[in-house]
Amino acid sequence: MKERLEELQAEALGKAEKAETLKDLQDIRVAYLGKKGPITEVLRGMGKLSKEERPVIGELANKVREAIAEALDTKKDKLEAEELEKKLEQETIDVTLPGRPVKVGGPHLLTSIVEEIEDLFIGMGFEVREGPEVETDYYNFEALNLPKGHPARDMQDSFYITEELLMRTHTSPVQARTMGEFKGAKPVKMICPGKVYRRDTDDATHSHQFTQVEGLYVDKDVRMSDLKGVLNRFAKQMFGEDREIRLRPSFFPFTEPSVEMDISCKVCHGEGCSVCKGTGWIEILGGGMVHPRVLEMAGYDSEQYTGFAFGMGPERIAMLKYGVDDIRHFYTNDVRFLKQYHKA
Numbered sequence: 246m247k248e249r250l251e252e253l254q255a256e257a258l259g260k261a262e263k264a265e266t267l268k269d270l271q272d273i274r275v276a277y278l279g280k281k282g283p284i285t286e287v288l289r290g291m292g293k294l295s296k297e298e299r300p301v302i303g304e305l306a307n308k309v310r311e312a313i314a315e316a317l318d319t320k321k322d323k324l325e326a327e328e329l330e331k332k333l334e335q336e337t338i339d340v341t342l343p344g345r346p347v348k349v350g351g352p353h354l355l356t357s358i359v360e361e362i363e364d365l366f367i368g369m370g371f372e373v374r375e376g377p378e379v380e381t382d383y384y385n386f387e388a389l390n391l392p393k394g395h396p397a398r399d400m401q402d403s404f405y406i407t408e409e410l411l412m413r414t415h416t417s418p419v420q421a422r423t424m425g426e427f428k429g430a431k432p433v434k435m436i437c438p439g440k441v442y443r444r445d446t447d448d449a450t451h452s453h454q455f456t457q458v459e460g461l462y463v464d465k466d467v468r469m470s471d472l473k474g475v476l477n478r479f480a481k482q483m484f485g486e487d488r489e490i491r492l493r494p495s496f497f498p499f500t501e502p503s504v505e506m507d508i509s510c511k512v513c514h515g516e517g518c519s520v521c522k523g524t525g526w527i528e529i530l531g532g533g534m535v536h537p538r539v540l541e542m543a544g545y546d547s548e549q550y551t552g553f554a555f556g557m558g559p560e561r562i563a564m565l566k567y568g569v570d571d572i573r574h575f576y577t578n579d580v581r582f583l584k585q586y587h588k589a
């Protein structure tokens with residue numbers, strides 16, 4: 246029996262030594278130390294032994310068990326350490342390798358221009374406001390002195406949703422909304438950027454959806470010269486200190502008098518060339534003094550308050566500033582076009 250136990254120990258230790266995986270070890274453990282294993286078998290036969298032999302063999306059997314278990318544990322630790330080593334080796338990162346370049350985006354040209362316009366007017370004390378793109382006929386037209394049937398409504402072909410609802414054709418309704426909110430009780434000095442919609446056929450200079458930035462300043466003693474001063478500062482900061490502006494008489498139902506502002510052509514500085522079609526000037530925006538009826542409808546006393554308003558198209562401004570030749574570039578979003586305007 247003693248020999249059998251020693252034989253089993255040698256056998257098990259030999260196998261443990263050769264085991265290559267944790268699974269092998271587990272199989273050996275079950276085979277030798279399990280309830281149906283050979284050692285249990287040997288112990289079962291102990292009844293045949295003499296009183297003196299029994300404790301000796303019992304002790305030996307325990308020692309054999311311990312020896313096998315210990316060998317298996319040692320081997321297990323070794324295999325686990327090896328496995329970890331292998332894993333660490335596979336996962337090492339060579340920090341000296343050059344990295345893969347990460348592609349970064351940037352703001353859309355239109356977003357940048359609108360933000361530039363905003364910053365510029367915030368610098369002159371204007372607040373930035375917003376209004377809804379789906380607008381009521383009242384705010385889009387009536388509150389701006391364009392009653393139903395007014396022929397000037399034809400200047401802005403509209404997308405109607407119902408009789409009384411439409412996609413706003415300009416950002417001017419935000420003038421009426423803001424003045425209405427302020428209830429004729431305090432000055433207004435705001436700009437409003439946003440999308441506007443007109444039933445136009447899309448081509449290089451027209452789009453059924455485009456952007457506007459509205460401006461409105463209402464207070465006591467606001468004059469035409471204030472409008473000119475603010476727009477002059479805007480034009481010079483946006484296009485360059487060497488540019489001049491001029492105001493031409495125009496017509497809008499919500500301003501009186503109304504003007505259109507031109508800036509001197511950057512190519513010929515007013516001489517006349519192909520860029521400005523020989524005139525020396527390029528039209529930039531519309532504006533004027535807020536019509537007294539518009540002030541009154543919004544709850545302002547037109548005897549006390551006066552104001553100016555203007556509206557401009559950031560696409561047009563970006564086109565002039567960067568020489569973009571087709572308004573559709575802003576909406577088709579070809580990355581090759583857009584990334585030219587990403588600031589590094």
Ligand code: PHE
Nearest residue numbers: 415417497531532554555556
């Ligand atoms: N809303 C006018 C347009 O879209 C522009 C404008 C705004 C004119 C404010 C005067 C005052 O054509």
